[in-house]
Amino acid sequence: MKILLLILAKYYKKYFNSIFVHRYLQLPNKILASSSVHWKDFQHLIAEIYASANEYKDLKEWIANCGLISTIHSNSAVTMNITHKVLRSQTTDTHMLIKYNPDKIIDARSVWHLDKESDDVFNLTGNLHLHSPLANYRNSELKCQLRLMTNWKFFGAANLDLDKRKYTSQLIGDLVRWKESKVEFNVTTPLEKFAFVRGRFGLSESNHHVVAELVTPNGPLGIEGLCQIFTAAYDFNVKLMVATPMEVLQKALMVAKLNRREADFRIGYNNITAGFLGTWHYHNITDFDYSYIILTPLEGFQECGVITKLVVTHTEREHMLNVDTEFSVRLAELKLGIMAKGGPKPPPVKIPPLKQGIIRSMTNDSELSEEEEEEEEDEEDEDSLYWRGELQVIVIRINENEI
Numbered sequence: 001m002k003i004l005l006l007i008l009a010k011y012y013k014k015y016f017n018s019i020f021v022h023r024y025l026q027l028p029n030k031i032l033a034s035s036s037v038h039w040k041d042f043q044h045l046i047a048e049i050y051a052s053a054n055e056y057k058d059l060k061e062w063i064a065n066c067g068l069i070s071t072i073h074s075n076s077a078v079t080m081n082i083t084h085k086v087l088r089s090q091t092t093d094t095h096m097l098i099k100y101n102p103d104k105i106i107d108a109r110s111v112w113h114l115d116k117e118s119d120d121v122f123n124l125t126g127n128l129h130l131h132s133p134l135a136n137y138r139n140s141e142l143k144c145q146l147r148l149m150t151n152w153k154f155f156g157a158a159n160l161d162l163d164k165r166k167y168t169s170q171l172i173g174d175l176v177r178w179k180e181s182k183v184e185f186n187v188t189t190p191l192e193k194f195a196f197v198r199g200r201f202g203l204s205e206s207n208h209h210v211v212a213e214l215v216t217p218n219g220p221l222g223i224e225g226l227c228q229i230f231t232a233a234y235d236f237n238v239k240l241m242v243a244t245p246m247e248v249l250q251k252a253l254m255v256a257k258l259n260r261r262e263a264d265f266r267i268g269y270n271n272i273t274a275g276f277l278g279t280w281h282y283h284n285i286t287d288f289d290y291s292y293i294i295l296t297p298l299e300g301f302q303e304c305g306v307i308t309k310l311v312v313t314h315t316e317r318e319h320m321l322n323v324d325t326e327f328s329v330r331l332a333e334l335k336l337g338i339m340a341k342g343g344p345k346p347p348p349v350k351i352p353p354l355k356q357g358i359i360r361s362m363t364n365d366s367e368l369s370e371e372e373e374e375e376e377e378d379e380e381d382e383d384s385l386y387w388r389g390e391l392q393v394i395v396i397r398i399n400e401n402e403i
Contacts, residue, residue: 029053045070060086077102090114107131123147138163151176165190179205193217213243221245234259272297277305286312293330300332307337320344320387328394335394342389 018039025032030052037045049066067079078100085093091113098106108130116122128142144158156171167190173183182202189195198215200222213222220243228237238256242249253268255275266275275295282288293305310325320343328337 043071045072058088090116104133105131106133120152121148121150136163179203213241219243220251266295273302279309286310304331306330315344317344337394339392339394340390343387345386345388 018037021034021036023032023034030050032048032050034046034048036047046069047067049064051064052062054061054063062082062084064082065080067077069077079098081095081097083093083095085091087093092111094110096106096108108128110126110128112124112126114122114124124146126142126144128140130137130140132138132140139161140163141161142158144156146154146156148154152173152175154171154173154175156169158167158169160167167188169185169187171183171185173181175181175183180203182200182204184201185197185199187194187197189197193216195217196215200211200213202209202211204210208227209225211222211224213220213224215221220241222243224239224241226237226239228234230236235258236256237259238254240254241252243251250270251268252270253266253273255264255266257264261279261281263276263278266273266277268274273295274297277291277293277295279289279291281290287310289309289311291305291307291309293303293307295303307326307328307330309327311323313322314320315322322343324341324343326337326339328335328339
């Protein structure tokens with residue numbers, strides 16, 4: 001065991017009346033160091049640091065504590081404690097605590113767990129909690145997950161909560177074959193200009209489909225091409241869409257689709273669209289759809305048509321009914337009818353919490369009780385009902401310019 005101890009003091013009383021003291025101690029698994037400066041009888045600056053590394057059966061732990069006391073700044077004392085743990089090379093737990101000014105606290109904790117089946121198949125989950133005195137970041141939480149499956153299929157999700165401002169994101173991809181690949185993502189934010197950001201990027205040789213599209217509240221941006229002729233589902237299904245940020249070409253669209261139960265012929269340029277949409281389908285009294293809509297570039301007659309639709313389906317997973325119905329007539333600026341939609345909706349993306357066995361190995365009893373409470377809340381959410389409903393009754397609608 002090697003021990004190094006160094007104490008150095010210097011006196012300059014004749015000129016500055018100052019004292020410098022430095023200490024350093026090194027052991028096989030820890031380091032202690034301190035330094036202090038005193039001048040003008042009452043002025044001082046003291047800094048200390050302690051660091052250690054310990055290894056147990058399945059756990060590695062690193063600890064670092066440091067402190068600063070000074071008379072030259074309004075923050076007379078600052079302390080920082082950092083703890084980093086690694087359990088079986090699968091789970092990491094990092095905790096940082098900073099105190100200053102003198103009752104201000106920054107508390108951050110990050111926990112990550114890796115379930116690894118092979119180099120190509122793994123599931124990574126992470127949680128980050130932050131408590132700070134900053135006005136807009138007093139309580140922040142980040143949960144994220146990345147799952148890589150066989151054949152280069154992957155799924156990712158992240159939920160960020162900044163003082164009740166929620167950000168969510170989802171990522172789905174399949175890159176097993178370049179000619180049959182896709183990547184899709186969906187981001188929601190509390191910002192009005194970026195309330196949602198959706199992206200689709202894909203290439204399908206079998207479906208003759210290519211898309212690279214980004215959609216925001218301001219509109220789409222990208223290209224999409226589809227060409228299916230004399231297939232099992234369609235007599236023909238052709239689509240070409242180009243959207244750019246240029247005013248001269250904000251959006252150009254051409255659609256030609258026809259099969260036994262629907263027809264869609266549209267052509268559009270910027271805000272002008274012309275064409276015809278039709279659907280004719282009847283299975284029984286609770287499953288029919290007859291819709292015919294004509295789109296024109298004439299002002300006041302942009303959309304005219306009639307819709308009679310009632311589709312009731314039973315969802316096996318939720319054992320609930322999904323209802324989609326509309327009976328309406330549209331003519332110029334007039335619209336008369338009723339529309340209703342209701343049924344189960346997919347629950348929000350949940351990121352699985354860490355297993356209790358892992359938490360017990362890395363936390364104390366007080367922290368464990370908080371984790372158990374969060375897990376109980378997650379179990380209650382599994383039994384929750386996620387349902388959506390929309391009802392719209394329109395008697396008449398007149399263009400506001402004519403009122």
